[in-house]
Amino acid sequence: MSLLELRGIQAGYGAQMVLRGLSLDMAQGEFAALIGPNGHGKTTLLRSISGLVRARAGQMRYMGQDIGAMRPDQIVAAGIIHVPQGDLLFPEMTVLDNLRMGAYLPAAAAEEAARLEEVYALLPKLRDRRLQIASTLSGGERRMVGIGRGLMAGGGLLMLDEPSLGLAPIVIDQIYAVIARLRESGRSVLVVEENASRIAEYADRLHLLDNGTFVWSGGGAEFLAQPEILATYLGG
């Protein structure tokens, strides 16, 4: 049984269709990456899975459970954790309170203290910054709070939307160190990433999204061996 199973997903905003019938399968423990040019539906796909955008057609199943009609809070409770693009922190809360919000649901709240230690071990800077108000953090620190907050929730599938977007190269390296650790931990991860060749080194599978549909799917090594894919769709 697939962990995540999407069939014929269509979604959009107003009259504009963004996703034109997407299908995707993810296995338990798989590290999958969505790549492709900007504005072609990667973020919309994650937002549809987490219920922030209501898909107009298609089926979504998570661990065999139909999540298509669920509210976002029910989808979180089912185990899909979405770390959104742009972090979307709670700006007037401290780092610690942001992290604790990640463990808001009762199942996660019971594990809060232990999870907090795990997050601090993975992202030590957050421990030093724990009493700082989120809006005063640097871009890299905000990203780490966003990821840490997602990890606080536990869950069975972690979705990261552009974890390295808009960061300085040295901070991107730190984020990739976290990605490598997540990869080793055997978690199921679905990541949206602009830098296709870099994420290809970590991903079990890559899915290239162009104009609302998947135009290519394959393993990371396979992708790196076919430079023409990059040239055709990613202009590089």
Added chain:
Amino acid sequence: MDVAIQIVASGLTLGAMYAISTVGLALVYGALNMLNMAHGAILALGGYVCYQVMAAMGLPAPLGVLAAMVVCGAVGVLIYHLAARPMLRSQNFETQIFIATIGIGAILQDLILRAFGPQPKPQPLALSGALNVGGVAVPYQNLLILAVALVMMAAMAWLLGRTRTGRAIRATAQNRDAAQLMGVRIGRVYAQVLALSGALAGLSGILLSSISGLLPTMGSDPMLKAFVICVVAGLGQVQGAAIAALVLGLLEALIQYLFGVQYAFAILLMLVIGVLIWRPFGIFGRRQVVRL
């Protein structure tokens, strides 16, 4: 000295009444970006429900207060389900709900007018007697209002700061999408916030009418002042609104003494304009910075 005590006593009473009516308004704006124009009518409804329970049905005061808060809280929930929820996904939610709640307020006020008539009525919940403070008689009624306001503010601070419900409310106010991604059921938060705001408006209506009597239109003036206070504090700043209410109450009492009652509101509004030129986002509001 007598004068100072007098000014402080009446200023704190005014401020306390403003605080109770303002906090609910600020809470709703903070969580939903919704200016609830029916707030004034809900205020009046609270006063009348208490009157009905105590004067017409002859029941004791605590039941009157409880009934008013429950009825007004229920009106808040109704406003959520009938007006706010169907509009939430709209691009122009703020404008639409603003206009819709003006209509709801008018309906509510007309229903009160129809049920109770246009003549002023006395609020039966009133304490007689006064406490002697340094030679000045401070009515027990004023002390009661102050005490209720302090208890209410402490309860709100506890609710927002220390409870799970409060964390969900703050999270929703600060980032609606992120709150949902944490598993917060925002529809329930909205309903809770409107219920809470309604109950506080009901309480505020009882206290206001215990001093100035019941009239179907009694809510419009306090609601106007509550808006002014919300804007001064920074829209959606709940604790800031409580502090601003007390300060503006004291200021109003001082202006009344120095220049006369007729100038109080005008001078207050001038001060408000000054504050907004200095800090357009309110004294306690944060400068809105758009980050990419």
